Each structure stands twice: as C-alpha cells, then as structure tokens.
Amino acid sequence: MTYALYIASVVGAAALLLMMPRPGYNPRFLGGLLGAATLGGLWLYLSREMPYETGLARSAMACYYIFSAIAIGSAVRVITHTRPVYSALWFVMVVLASSGLFLTLNAEFMAFAMVIIYGGAILVTYVFVIMLAAQAGDADAADSPEYDRVAREPLMAVAVGFLLLAALLSVAFNPNAIVPNPAARGLTDEQIISGDGAILPNRLDAALAGKLAGSANGISTEELAPTRQLHNVERVGLDLFRNHPLGLELAGVILLVSLVGAVVIARKRVDEPGDPPASTTGNA
Amino acid sequence: MLPQFIVSVITILVVIHVILLSCSYLIFLERKVAAWTQDRIGPNRTNFSFGLLPFKGKHFGLGQALADGIKLFFKEDYTPPQVDRVLFILAPIIVVIPALLSWAVIPWGGYYLFDQAFTVPAWLPLLGGVVVSPTIVNVTAAPINIGVVYILAIGSTAVYGVVVGGYASNNKYSFLGGLRATAQMLSYEIPMALCVLVVILTSHGALGADQFVHQQANGVWNIFYQPLLAIIFFACVLAECNRAPFDLAEAEQELVGGYHTEYSSMKWALFFLGEYIHMITGAGFFTLLFLGGWDLPIIQEPLIGGLGLVLLKFIVFASKILVLLFVMMWIRWTLPRFRFDQLMRLAWRALIPLALLILLASGFLVFKQHAKWFSPWLYTAVNIGAIVLAAVIGPFLPQGPPMNRKVGLAGSRFSPVV
Numbered sequence: 118m119t120y121a122l123y124i125a126s127v128v129g130a131a132a133l134l135l136m137m138p139r140p141g142y143n144p145r146f147l148g149g150l151l152g153a154a155t156l157g158g159l160w161l162y163l164s165r166e167m168p169y170e171t172g173l174a175r176s177a178m179a180c181y182y183i184f185s186a187i188a189i190g191s192a193v194r195v196i197t198h199t200r201p202v203y204s205a206l207w208f209v210m211v212v213l214a215s216s217g218l219f220l221t222l223n224a225e226f227m228a229f230a231m232v233i234i235y236g237g238a239i240l241v242t243y244v245f246v247i248m249l250a251a252q253a254g255d256a257d258a259a260d261s262p263e264y265d266r267v268a269r270e271p272l273m274a275v276a277v278g279f280l281l282l283a284a285l286l287s288v289a290f291n292p293n294a295i296v297p298n299p300a301a302r303g304l305t306d307e308q309i310i311s312g313d314g315a316i317l318p319n320r321l322d323a324a325l326a327g328k329l330a331g332s333a334n335g336i337s338t339e340e341l342a343p344t345r346q347l348h349n350v351e352r353v354g355l356d357l358f359r360n361h362p363l364g365l366e367l368a369g370v371i372l373l374v375s376l377v378g379a380v381v382i383a384r385k386r387v388d389e390p391g392d393p394p395a396s397t398t399g400n401a
Numbered sequence: 402m403l404p405q406f407i408v409s410v411i412t413i414l415v416v417i418h419v420i421l422l423s424c425s426y427l428i429f430l431e432r433k434v435a436a437w438t439q440d441r442i443g444p445n446r447t448n449f450s451f452g453l454l455p456f457k458g459k460h461f462g463l464g465q466a467l468a469d470g471i472k473l474f475f476k477e478d479y480t481p482p483q484v485d486r487v488l489f490i491l492a493p494i495i496v497v498i499p500a501l502l503s504w505a506v507i508p509w510g511g512y513y514l515f516d517q518a519f520t521v522p523a524w525l526p527l528l529g530g531v532v533v534s535p536t537i538v539n540v541t542a543a544p545i546n547i548g549v550v551y552i553l554a555i556g557s558t559a560v561y562g563v564v565v566g567g568y569a570s571n572n573k574y575s576f577l578g579g580l581r582a583t584a585q586m587l588s589y590e591i592p593m594a595l596c597v598l599v600v601i602l603t604s605h606g607a608l609g610a611d612q613f614v615h616q617q618a619n620g621v622w623n624i625f626y627q628p629l630l631a632i633i634f635f636a637c638v639l640a641e642c643n644r645a646p647f648d649l650a651e652a653e654q655e656l657v658g659g660y661h662t663e664y665s666s667m668k669w670a671l672f673f674l675g676e677y678i679h680m681i682t683g684a685g686f687f688t689l690l691f692l693g694g695w696d697l698p699i700i701q702e703p704l705i706g707g708l709g710l711v712l713l714k715f716i717v718f719a720s721k722i723l724v725l726l727f728v729m730m731w732i733r734w735t736l737p738r739f740r741f742d743q744l745m746r747l748a749w750r751a752l753i754p755l756a757l758l759i760l761l762a763s764g765f766l767v768f769k770q771h772a773k774w775f776s777p778w779l780y781t782a783v784n785i786g787a788i789v790l791a792a793v794i795g796p797f798l799p800q801g802p803p804m805n806r807k808v809g810l811a812g813s814r815f816s817p818v819v
Contacts, residue, residue: 202488202568209561225547229554233594237557238587241564245583248568248576325615329512329537329704348546350608 121166122286125159130279136197137271145197156189177221184221188214199266201247205240212236226350309347309355403531404515405538413542416504419719424677425466431730432465438734470670478666481570488569493664493671496562500678503555506548507685508611509718510540510711511695512704539611540711548610549597552686553590556641560586562675563643563650567660578659581741582650585640588748589647593637595756596630599763600690603627603780614694615704622698624691626777629784630759631691633752638683640748642676645733649741684725685718692721750798751791758787 132155135148160182173181191210198204212235219228268274347355357365429444436443447464450456451471480489514537521531538544545551560583567579600623601608604616617623624631640647651659661672688694695714703710739747762783769775 206488206561206565209558213558225545226550229547229550232554233550233557237554237560237590241560241583241587244561244564245580248564248579325612328615348608350547350550351606354606 119287121159121162123283125155126279126283126286128155130275133193133197133279134271134275136193137268137275138197138199138266139271140267149193152193156186173221181218181221184214184217188218197268201251201265202244205244205247208243209236209240212240224349226353403521403533404536405544408513408538408540409542409544412509412540413505416509416542417501420504420678420681421674423681424674425470426463427677427680427726428469428673429463429466430727431733434727434730435734438731473667473670476666478668481663483571484663485569485571488565489663490668492562492566492569493668493675494562495565496559496675497671497678499555499559499562500675500682503552503682504685505543506541506545506551506610507682507689507718508539508541508544508548508614508694510715511611511614513538513540513708513711514705537705540715541610544609544611546609549601549608549613549690552682553594553597556593556682557586557590559641559675559679562672563660566664566672570660570663572663574656574658575660575662578650578652578656578662581656582643582660585643585647585649585744588745589637589640589752592633592748592752592756593641595753595760596634596637597690599627599630599756599760602760602767603763603777610689610694613689614696617693618696621777622691622693622696626780627691627759627763627784628781629755629787631687633756634691635687636747636752638687639729639732640744642679642683642729644676644680644729646736646738647744648733648738649744652738680726680729681722684722684729687725688718688721692725694718755787755791758790759783762787 129152132148132152135144135151188211191207191214194207195204195211198207212231216228216231216236219225219231433443435441443462444465445462446459447462447468448456448458448460449464449467451464451468480486514535515533516535518532518534521533543551563582563586564579567575567577567582570576600613603623603626604613607613607616613623636647639645643650650656651661656662661669664672695718697717763780766775766779766783
C-alpha cells in the first residue's frame with residue numbers, strides 16, 4: 118500500500134507541474150484531468166484495500182470525500198491562479214472545506230475555531246493587503262506583472278513539496294495510529310460528570326436533560342444520552358488543562374509578548390509636515 | 402434522528418419565508434421610523450392594487466414594501482465595463498449566504514414532544530418502514546451543542562462579501578468602503594467575542610443555544626446580571642451590521658454609496674437584504690444571550706408542550722427581536738455618524754478594555770462561585786464598578802495626538818501663510 122501512495126505522489130506531482138502557470142502554451146486542462154484521475158484512483162484503491170475500519174458513518178464518509186475534493190481542488194487553485202486576490206479567495210475555500218473535514222470527524226470546536234481564526238481574521242487581513250497592492254482593473258491577463266503570470270522554479274518546488282508529502286505519508290499513514298487506544302483516555306465521561314470527585318459536577322447539559330425527561334411522559338433520561346456525554350469543547354478543554362498545562366501557559370505568554378510587540382511597533386509616530394513638534398504631544 | 406430532521410426542515414421552511422417577507426417590511430418600518438423621528442407621516446398611500454388590481458383604499462401604505470421590491474426587480478441590472486466580472490457577480494451572493502446561515506442555531510420554539518410512535522409508510526423511498534419512537538426534538542434548524550461559537554464563526558465570514566464587492570467594482574469609493582468595512586468588522590469582532598465569552602463563563606460553560614435560554618428562563622435574564630456587557634454587545638452588533646452610527650462603509654457624503662456604489666437592481670437589493678438579515682441575526686443573538694430567548698418574564702412556562710406552546714414561544718422570540726430592531730432604527734435616525742478615528746478609538750480604547758476588565762472580574766467570581774458570600778448579583782456590581790471606574794479614570798488616561806485639528810490649507814483663513 119505504501120507503494121501506491123508513492124506512485125500517486127509522483128503522478129500527482131506531474132499533474133501539478135502541468136497546471137503551474139507558465140508563459141506560452143498552458144496544458145492546464147490536461148494537468149487537471151491527470152490530477153483528478155490520480156485522486157480518484159487513489160481513493161478507489163484505498164477504499165478497497167483499507168485494512169481497518171475508519172469508524173465513520175456512511176453519510177460522514179460521503180461528506181468526507183466531498184470536502185476533501187473541494188479542499189484539494191481549491192488548494193491547487195491557490196498556487197496555480199495568476200491573480201493574487203483569487204488565490205486568497207480560493208484559500209478561504211480551503212479553510213472552509215478543511216473545517217468541514219473536522220466536522221465529519223466530530224471535532225466541532227476545531228472546525229469553528231478554524232473558521233473564526235483563519236477564515237474570519239487571518240485571511241481577511243491577507244485579502245485586505247493584497248487588495249491594497251493590486252487594483253481590480255490593472256491585473257488583466259495581458260499586462261499583469263510577470264511574477265503573477267509565471268511560476269518561478271515550478272519543477273523544484275513541486276519536487277520538494279511532493280517529496281515531503283511522500284515522506285509524511287509513509288510515516289503517518291500507519292493504520293494503528295489512527296484509531297486511538299480507548300485505554301489511554303483516562304477517566305470516562307461518567308466519572309467526569311458524576312460520581313466521587315467529579316470534575317464537572319453541575320453541567321447545564323445534564324440538568325437540562327433531566328428536566329426535559331421529567332416533564333414528558335415515557336421519555337427516559339437515557340434516551341437523551343447525547344446530552345449526558347461530554348461534548349467536544351469540554352473534551353478539548355479538559356485535555357488542554359489536564360494534560361498540557363505548561364504548553365497552554367507558554368502559548369499565552371508568547372501571545373502576550375507578541376501583543377505588546379505589536380503595540381510598540383504601532384506606537385511609532387510618523388511626522389507629517391504641519392504637525393506640532395513631537396516633544397509637546399508625547400513621542401513614543 | 403428522523404423526527405428532529407422533519408422538525409428541522411419545517412423550521413427552515415417557515416423561518417426563511419418569515420425572514421424574507423419581514424425584511425421587505427423592515428424597510429417599510431425603517432421609512433416609517435425615519436418619518437416619525439423627523440415629524441413626518443411617511444409612506445401611507447400605496448395600497449395592494451398597484452394600479453392594476455381592483456382594490457380600493459390605502460391599506461396604511463402597506464403595499465409600499467411590495468412596490469419597492471417590484472421596482473428593484475424591474476430596474477436595469479447594469480454591470481459597468483471595467484469591473485472584475487466574476488467577483489462582481491459573486492459578491493452579493495457571498496453577502497447573503499452567511500447572513501442566512503447564522504439562523505440555523507437560533508432556538509425558535511423551545512422543545513416539541515413527538516409522543517406518538519409511528520412507522521414511515523413503506524412506499525416512501527429511503528425511509529420506508531423506519532419505526533420512530535417517541536422523543537423530544539428542538540424546534541430549531543440545527544440543534545448543535547456549540548451553537549454560540551457557530552454564530553460567531555459564520556458572522557466572522559460575513560465581511561468577505563463587502564470586501565469582494567468593494568474590490569470588484571474597480572472604483573476608488575467602493576474600494577475605500579470595502580477597506581473601512583474590513584477594519585471595522587475585524588475590530589468589533591473582538592469585544593463581541595469577549596462579551597460572548599463572559600456569558601459562556603457565567604452560564605457554567607454552556608455553549609448550546611437552548612442551554613442559554615434554559616438558564617435564563619430558570620433565573621434572571623443576563624441583561625440584569627451584565628448590563629454594561631449587554632450595551633457593549635449591542636454596540637458591536639450595530640457595528641457588525643454596518644448600521645448607523647457605525648455605517649462608515651457606506652457614508653453617502655464621503656463615499657457616494659460605499660461598497661455598493663456600482664451595483665444596481667437585484668444585486669444591490671441582495672446587499673440590502675444581507676444587511677437587514679444581519680440585523681435580525683444580531684437582534685436574535687442578543688435576545689438569546691441577554692433577553693432570555695423565548696422566555697416570558699414572571700410566567701413560569703412549561704418546557705415541553707404542544708404546537709400551541711411552540712408557536713407562543715416563537716412569537717415571544719420574534720417580538721423581542723422586533724423591539725430590538727426598532728431600537729436599532731431609532732438609533733440610526735437619532736445619532737450622527739462617527740468619524741472613522743472615533744470609531745476605531747471606541748473599539749480599541751473603550752470597548753475592548755472594558756470587556757476585558759469584566760471578563761477578568763467575572764472569571765474571578767466564577768472561580769469563587771462555591772464560596773458563601775457568592776451571589777450572581779455580584780456580576781451586576783462588577784458591571785457598575787466598571788462604568789464608575791471608566792468614568793473616574795478615563796479623563797486621566799493619555800489622550801493621544803489631537804485628531805480634530807484645523808489643517809492650514811494655503812489660502813484659507815486658518816493658513817499661517819496669508
């Protein structure tokens with residue numbers, strides 16, 4: 118199976134190379150066809166030869182394939198499009214499709230946090246900067262600058278990128294690593310919610326489920342089981358604070374330092390003609 | 402699973418039609434509110450005949466909303482020659498999609514009990530023969546347990562439509578409008594998220610939309626515990642929908658029409674629709690977090706009931722939203738527009754520090770919530786304390802460079818030359 122991944126990497130690299138923008142004749146359609154065929158073949162092969170159960174429901178599996186296809190296709194457009202604004206917008210598509218992938222894996226918090234941070238903050242700033250640099254009218258295909266129209270060193274870039282991909286796949290595509298060991302999770306949901314030394318004794322979910330079941334005849338609390346399990350955010354929070362407190366604190370300190378640094382940089386005063394002298398208004 | 406799916410589909414169908422219709426009547430209401438504020442009468446003549454149908458009378462001018470819509474449909478849909486054609490068409494679509502998506506998690510009608518077990522008729526494809534046991538369903542489109550984060554996430558993508566529209570128009574005014582909108586939305590997302598964070602923190606870490614309502618229905622509405630926070634949140638909602646006094650992105654005196662200068666006909670109408678849907682979403686979000694959702698004060702309503710209770714809850718929710726929308730319009734026609742530097746200063750030097758202060762103090766109170774002296778009214782004390790602190794310390798803070806100075810243009814009476 119490893120060899121199939123390697124072959125797919127090589128063919129995919131060739132397809133991407135064909136799609137790269139270059140002067141003169143562009144075999145973009147051919148490259149796209151080759152890339153789609155590679156992806157389709159790889160998925161077909163993997164779905165038949167997969168030696169283990171993924172644990173995804175059939176509907177989630179379908180969504181998984183759709184989101185993956187959108188993410189990969191958009192990612193290709195990010196690096197092959199000749200106009201930076203479109204590249205940035207395709208990047209937004211990559212982020213949205215990846216958050217869809219997280220949703221199929223029941224990682225709702227990761228999905229929406231990614232949309233908030235990448236889609237709503239970082240990429241908006243990208244688009245902002247790119248739009249300041251290039252106006253809509255002057256980026257027509259004929260007279261746009263050469264660095265937008267022609268990819269620089271596409272062969273080397275594609276070779277290095279797919280070498281890295283193949284190396285990562287051969288290490289990370291380990292069937293045993295994907296399904297987590299249930300024994301490694303420590304406390305069960307039941308122990309965390311109720312019982313002696315419960316960490317989250319008065320959750321609103323549990324109270325609400327009990328009240329709902331109490332006010333309707335014939336519905337037991339067990340039927341509302343989803344509200345009696347820990348949900349994704351609680352799992353993420355518990356894992357962060359129980360298993361990685363040092364990393365969390367360090368990340369907080371680093372973010373604070375960068376915040377202070379941003380304030381220091383932004384405080385630099387630019388003198389304009391006609392301004393009062395800097396000494397009277399308090400220079401940074 | 403299946404009952405929830407059926408209820409979700411019905412909720413989506415009902416809510417989407419109610420919203421699209423109410424948007425056109427919100428424009429009518431906006432014109433009426435403007436007229437009342439300015440001591441005029443406002444639109445009161447258009448009836449439902451439109452000169453073609455045999456209706457008599459004035460119908461209180463209620464035909465005006467439909468007439469506006471018809472007018473927009475029949476206007477020329479003009480695309481200027483120098484625009485970026487793909488993005489120009491895409492921008493109104495990007496505006497409307499997030500606006501419609503945010504609806505999915507608003508808990509409109511509480512819960513509904515499917516108390517009869519039934520079997521799906523066998524002739525139906527896919528679902529034929531499935532047995533459905535009695536269960537409780539949420540009257541909302543998507544009952545996910547992370548609803549508030551979902552609204553924040555979808556709201557943060559709403560800026561793209563404005564930015565892309567401003568860029569694609571290939572017009573300096575539109576572009577400036579787009580840039581202003583980006584800076585404004587990025588800035589006001591921060592205090593908004595901080596407010597939501599405080600409310601989540603003080604609601605025992607609840608994230609599902611229905612849990613907030615449940616919490617407030619059993620106790621006191623959050624607006625009484627967190628009055629200052631509610632005001633900050635409402636200001637952020639106004640800024641996120643580009644409403645006056647935060648409508649810098651479409652300031653007529655400076656930018657012609659802002660990011661939609663080049664748009665006409667239904668494309669322009671979609672921008673307008675997006676703004677109004679955002680207003681309803683923002684009001685719904687505020688109702689959810691601070692005004693107790695479908696909860697009626699004083700009356701202790703049952704959690705689960707029949708269709709009548711669901712409808713009643715829906716009406717209560719919608720009335721609260723309507724009141725908030727009226728307040729928004731009232732503010733728009735009363736307050737003058739901010740200058741851009743005032744707008745930025747308000748976000749970064751007033752709203753964010755205050756929200757951070759409340760977050761810190763509320764976090765401490767939540768940490769001490771099992772202590773004997775703890776009472777939720779301490780949150781109110783914290784809010785009032787923050788107001789007092791801001792009023793006392795504010796004048797002594799460094800003010801920054803003077804922004805409103807007179808520029809000595811050569812030839813003017815302020816010029817040092819002449």
